Amino acid sequence: MSDQEAYRVEHDSMGEVRVPEAALWQAQTQRAVENFPISGRPLEPALVHALARIKSAAAQTNRELGALTEEQAGAITRAADAIVAGEHDDHFPIDVFQTGSGTSTNMNVNEVIATLAERDGVEVHPNDHVNAAQSSNDTFPSAIHVAAVLGAHDLLDGIAALHGALSSASTTYADAVKSGRTHLMDATPVTLGQELGGYAAVVDRARERIEAALPRVRELPLGGTAVGTGINAPADFAARTIARLNEATGEAFTEARDHFEAQGGRDAIVELSGMLRTYAVGLVKICNDLRWMASGPTTGLAEIHLKDLQPGSSIMPGKVNPVIPEATLMVCAQVIGNDAAIAFAGASGSFELNVMLPVIARNVLESERLLANASRLLATCVDGIEADRERMRRYAESSPSVVTPLNRYLGYEEAAKVAKRALADGATIRDTVVALGYVEQGRITEAQLDDALDIESMTRTGE
Structure with missing residues (x-):
């Protein structure tokens, strides 16, 4: 922040801090911005939106329990809902690589909500009011779970699109005989429809695995506060807040069966990430098979043709490459790498808290988003497959x-x-x-x- 830049002075428990005049955040966020100049990448907006959903639901619970006035709860809810709608995404600048509990981002959300509430004419404190009956240690991992479940719906939609495309192509080419291959060598005949049907089954099994993991991800640590004991939170705070969260999202989140497990470890997210990795591994096989079958057009297999989308070379005129399978393969590489990071981070729970929460959040949400988009894109590629039936039959017969x-x-x-x-x-x-x-x-x-x-x-x- 340059001396010439317009700023205002904010304060927190550690003293005064200069904050850009246009920023909605306050002192603690500014400290984090200055403390963590690492990747230049903030957390996924979906995580911030999930935190805001929790703040909105918590405000209404705290109003019922007498911890907030009607005016304060209303102002917090309006501000949080605006964040959920994506209206203030530019005001959450803290780097992914920050304090391991996600406290900096939790306070970033608290501060932006407080500032918006104050602009709404209501005095709201980030800690005392927005964060009432909460701790970063239970709200941040809860937000990871909320965002991961909501992101899984979009992913499952993408998986359904790819499964539908593969199933349709399997029917279209049910009678297209071709040479089977094992060890990349000629084997007894199959049909292209059988191969595509096998790919469809790979995708459908991925759906089954992801759906099977979600019930555990729907368990939220909310209510455990600092260490899992629930200190400073009324006994029914979590149940009431989660009920409101379900009403707002149409989901079926539940309170964690054991708050010490829920805050000390991140096994549910590790499990979900493993299912995402498994899906990515299956997509690698599918994409490589498509590339092999489309190889050529004169010196490869050339059994199928994928839709021409763009020139494939800056020097070789007329060359066209299988760009969609290649892009999907890179997505798979990223997802497999993300899972390795999540597994390592998931093992970093020391006593009552995992301290690699932000990187877990970043990686699992990125993996879901990438796989959802790549699945839809690969579905369009499958829809454009044109098989050379004569060539395939000739290979099979020879x-x-x-x-x-x-x-x-x-x-x-x-x-x-x-x-x-x-x-x-x-x-x-x-x-x-x-x-x-x-x-x-x-x-x-x-x-x-x-x-x-x-x-x-x-x-x-x-x-």
């Missing part, structure tokens, strides 16, 4: 692995001899079986040979 059904007639070793001879001669498996005299010897009839080498039937074995 694969030496189609010899596999002949095992029951010729035995494994003789069938392997057929496959190697056909590959060396550039001949079909059928012609090679005939040329080697197996039909003449009565080992197999021509009708049996035709039936065994029907590639469509190979994709339906076991039905």
